[in-house]
Every structure is written in structure tokens, then in C-alpha cells.
Amino acid sequence: MADPSLAFHAVRRFGTGPGTRDLSNAAQDPRGWLKAQIHAGAALPDATKPMAPTNEAMADAAIYTANDPRPSDDTKRTLREAAKRRDYLASLRAASTSQTPYMERLVRFWTNHFCVSDARNAVVLLAGAYERDAIRPGMEGTFRQLLGRVVRHPAMLQYLDNDSSTGPNSKAGLKNHKGLNENLGRELMELHTLGVNAGYTQADVTNAARILTGWTAPFKQGEFRYADNRHEPGDKPWFGTTIRSGGEKEGEELLDRLAEHPATARHIATKLATHFVADTPPQAAIDRLAKVYQQSGGDLPTLHKAIVDLDEAWANPLAKATQPVDLVVGLHRALGDDGADEKDLSFLSQLGQPYWGAPAPTGWPDTTADWFAPDALLRRIEWAQRMGNQYGGKIDGRDFAQSTAGPLLTEAHFGVIRSATSARETFTLALLTPEFQRR
């Protein structure tokens, strides 16, 4: 039997707090339990079944964005609300009910790394399909394979405007006087792969955008389409080399080079270590993950196991802030119910993390300072009070605190919970302990 506090650390740091069987499963061998999830985690767990596949989501998006007939505001609202009930809740329920909670955390990590946001137009209808068809299956292979699924997915092509980018010297560009939009080209290099300090120039960004012209996703088409009449002709110099004229293949070659670049290995390693180790992760942990990335050819299952093997990830329990989505998911897991409802989507907005609604392509930030602002803490207290009103009469907050934090719960904090004067307040305080607010 491992030290019991290690099992609690495993479910908090790598999962979303204990669900029904997590602690007993983790007790013998916490690291083994986490690594086994990498194999066991089905790409599409049952809870994701309601999610619309990409072609269906695109059909909705075609109606939503049509000019003729232009949909009424009612029609648009109905489509948005249907997508939220169908896709958003399925995603949250998959996280709440999963037997492989580490995999679900990784789904949220990669979805956030390759952020799309419903703050932009039709993304609300496509975000679920993006998780279903790009992120989840992509996590089973290499980073390059995931990258390919992401960049070819309509949600990303729409979100970062590549769908509307046209080579100025392409047939369509010359005829319609259309031109480049460099949004995807830039964020692909800066956020998704190389990182901002990799040494590329503005010309490299513009040329990445040129290379990707023609990568479109017309809503009516239902899926990715390479439009050669919009592709900028000719060879393109890019980041010290030349990508030869080759139509759609140029984009694939660009993704190959991005995925194999050492700067990408470092960038991905840093983000993973920041998420699973510490706000400012030790350089040794970053180096180790970057090395695993390079030695394995960017194999994601290997990389995901290597995170578990970092001793640094086990050194400081509760060093990271629990993000709002993990508060909500964590509550459902601890309650053992079947997970989220529409009120949770509203709570997430109130708590400052609307689901699939980050304000910018960077996605949600990942340090304690980002999540423990004074106003944000007050929202957490208000949410906990609301949950206390809802659950306090049914569940003893003292039991809840002990079963979710176990040996990590300090005597002093347990004393505060015991000092509450009502069952509601007891439950509220159990949610507010640093042991629940941190991971």
C-alpha cells in the first residue's frame, strides 16, 4: 500500500478529485493507476455519444451563418441552446463520470492548448465536434497527428479566419481582389507549436499564411476542403528553408516541420509542466518532457506517461489552483451523480471560465495568480454558498471534506468546517477549503 496521501494527490493533481472508485483504484499504485488510463481511456467514452459529429455540426452552422435565407434571431438562439445542451453538457458529463479522469484532464489541456472559442460567431456550434473529432482521437497518436486533425478541423479554420484567407495571386485572389489573413499562420507558430521566442520573423508568419491558403471549411461542404483556386502559387521561403510549390501538400509539410522542431518540444513541455507540476516548473522537469517528446517522435501517450513519472509532479501537493471547470466537475465526481446540467454552464461563466469560451486564442491561463484574484475568489465563495444551499441538507460537509481531501485536509481547516452553525454552511465550507480550491 502506498502512502495514502499519494492517492489523494494523484486524484487531485492529475484528475479532478475523487470519483466513486478512484481512490480505491489509486491506492495500491497511484502512478500505475494514472499510466494505465492512457491505454484504458477510450477516445470517445459513452458520455460523449450525444455530441454532434462534424458534418452534422456543420449543417447547423450552414443554417446559422446563411445569407439567404438569413436565420431569425430565434432560430439562431435555438441552435445555440441546442448545441450547449447536446455538446457542452456531454463534454462536462464525460469529465464528471469518467473512470479515466487523467485522460479527461488531458482532453481539457489539449482543447485549451488548441483553443477555439464560442466568443466568435459559429464556433458555438462546432466546438463539440472539434473535441469529438479532432482532440480526443488525436490524443492517441503523435503531436503531429493531433496537429493535423486540429488545423484541418472547421472549428479552427473558422475561428482563426483561415477559411476566409485567399492567396492574392491565386485564381480567386486575382479575380475577386481578395487576399491573405495571417491569423492562423501566426497563432499556429506562436501558440500551437514553436512558441513566441523561437526566432521566426514576420515574413515567416506571412509565408505560413500563404502556405495555408486554400485550407478551408465551407459550412455547406460539411468538412475540410482544399480549394486550389485560392492557394497562393509558388515556392515559399519559410524559417530558413523553402517549402516547394505543392498545393495542399505545402500545409502538411509546414505541419511536419513545426511538429519536429525542437522549439515545439520545449514549448509543449513547458506548458504541460506548468499545468501538472507547478506555476513555475523546475527546468529539469521541462527538459525531461522535451527530451521524451523528441525521442518518441512526439508520441502523446508516451509523453502523457512521462508527466506521471516526473518526481517534481509529486513534490508539492496543492501547489496549483483548481480552475473553475474542475471545481464544477470535481463536485459532480465527488457527489457521484451523472454530472453537469445547464446551471453549471451558467456557474462557469460566473466563475470566470465560460466553457469553450476563452476570450483569446491563448486559451485559459494556467497559474495561481490568474485564478485567485479577489473578485474571482468572491465568486467562488458565492458559488459554494449556492451549492451549500442545494446539497447541504443531503450531504454532510464534514464527510465530504474528508472523502475529497483525506490526509491532505489540515486539522485547522477541518475545525473551521466543524464550527459551522448549519448543514448548508458546513457543506459550503467544505468546498471552500484550500484543499478543494487547490490541486
Added chain:
Amino acid sequence: MTRSFSLPRRRLLIGGAAALAGATTLSSNLVLAATPGGDQRLVLFVLRGAMDGLGAVIPLQDPAYQGLRTSIALEQGLPLDGFFSLHPAMAPIHGWYKEGVLLPVHAVASPYRERSHFDGQDVLELGLNAKGLTRDGWLSRTLVTMASEGTGDKAISVGVGVPLVLRGKAKVLSWAPSSMQAPADSLMDRAARLYMADAQLHSAFDGAVQAQAMAGGFDDAELRNRELKTLAEAAGHFLTAESGPRIAVISNDGWDTHVGQGGETGRLAKQLEGLSNAFVALRASLGEDAWKKTVVLAVTEFGRTAAVNGTGGTDHGTASAAFLAGGAVKGGRVLADWPGLGDAALYEDRDLAPTRDVRSLFKAALGDHLRVSRRGIEEKIFPDAGSVKAENGLFI
């Protein structure tokens, strides 16, 4: 002498929530009059996503303007100085120009010369030549410096979270509208005990309690939305609250107009209208007395390409415009060393060239308005910007 004079205020700061609660029995004027800092206020708007300066403060008379902007160019705007015009969506504050309380600044940029939003915002908020020297935002360093000079004060972030410009060693408040029920007092008492031993949660809790105390009285339904106008109104409330902060920061997203930027109407127009309405709401909420002592500063991480892109928008550029407004501003003119938009004048053949470091405005606001010492500004707040001179004559 100065030292003993400033002691009470410093103790106030060090004493934290309890001491501040005690001070609320004094009128804010009394407290503030006891400090050399006075009761000047500063409101910083951080416009995220890169505001198109050429669309906001339009160089209509520049011969290259129409040719670069084509489909999104305007024929006319709201007249400013004959050369520049204000975007029509900014009509709510156009009168301020004549009144002399609006000062558009053009061809201004932070020292950042790449085109990443996220690094650009970091450099703007750190107030440094580049990332690295410190992780504390320039307003956080300002608070620390003011405290050491005995003019210390509080700052508040209005809106979700605390932006980098206010992060650092100084404690700050933050407040955002909520549609959930406020916590019961007994709950807050017990929550305080949960966070006593956790430095980060304790500091956040303290800031929340103080902001909540000052927010008392405006949980009206209309203040529960998160529109920029609402946040501006709330900022005015905090800045005039007893023992309230004198510095407020508001972040505003949505300026990244790669597609469908539009001309007279469209995405940019909507953003500019929202900003103008927020300025108006802030002024109304402050009241004219406080407005006279207020400087509003709206800045963005960088500008956008001089030419329209292939999708009716603009891509990431370099120099942009900024806005100074407030009763303490000597406005009614456009501050610009205009580089021109001709081919040879563009930065890297694509962007409006920067001719003014945005820190010249920051330094002026801190020195001439908030009365931070020159030494504090040069050594503590902007240690790597010695060559950037504070802009003279911006404030009354």
C-alpha cells in the same frame, strides 16, 4: 519631516483590512488631504487585441490613407484638428475635444516590435523594453513606490481578474459584477479562517473583502452585467468611495479585427462606441468634482496594418493611437509626430511607424498627475526607459 508626515498613511497600508475599516470613519478628503499625493485619480483602460489606431483617429488628410484602406476607408469623420478625424462611432465623446478634456495621441507604441498579442500586452503592462527584468506590472511598481514615498494608495481592477499591469508585490482590490447571492457575513468570517495560512488565498480574500465593503449599495440589477459601460460606472463608484482606491484598471477585449472590421459600421465601430459610452458612464459616475481630478488613459498593445487585408480587416501592426481624457487633461488637440503613411514611411513596409513611446504618457501621468517623484519613476517604475522623456504639459 516628510517621513513622520507620511507615517499614518503607511501604517494604514501595512495594517491591511482592519486598519482600513477603522479609517472609514474619516471622510476620504481628510485622509487624502493628509498625504502629499492628493486626490488625483487615474483610470487605465487596457484595450486587448490591438486597436486599429488608423480606424479610431483617422488621418483623413494623409494622401496615402484612402489608397491603403480602400474598402474600409471613411470619406469623413468627426473633425478634430483638420488633419485627423475621430471615428463617427465616438460621437458620445466628440464634444469633449472642444471642451478640452479629450487628447487623442497617435503613432504611439510600447517598445515591443514583434506582433504577438500576448507578448505585446505583457510588455505594455510590464512597462519594460522587453519581458524579463521583473514580473511585476508597472502600476504595481507604482503602488510600491508611492507607499515608500508616503503617498501610497490602493488600486482596483474592475472586471474579472487582476491584469498583469497590477500584479506584483502591492496588494490590490478587484471587483466584478455578479448575479449570484452575496455571501453571508458568518460565512465570510469562517472563510477568513480557512485562508489565514495560505498567502495567495489570504491576499485575495483581503482584497475581496475591501472591495465588497466599498461596493455596498450598488448591487442593482443593471450593474450585474459585464458591459464595459457597467464596469466604467463601477470604477467611478470605487474611485469616489470613502477610503476608496485612486487608481482603477479596466480590461476590454475584442479589438482583434482581422475580418469584417468595417468602416462607419462594423466590428471596430462597435468597439469604439462601447469605449466612448464607457468614458461617458465613468464621468457621470465620478461626478464633476472628481472628474476634474481624473486622468483616463486608454492604451492597446499595438496597432494594425496600414493596409486593409484580404478579408476586410487588418492584421497585427505596430504603432496605434491612445486616448487621454479627463478633467485634469489639457486636451483639445491631437498629440502626434506624424510619420506619414507613404510607402517609405511605413514600418517594415506595412505598419504605421511608432514615433512616441507609450511610456512617455505613463511617466507624465505618474509624475505630473499622481505626483510620484521623478526618482521613483526613473529608478523604480521604469528602470530601463531612461531615454523616454515624460511628455510635458499634458495635465492641469
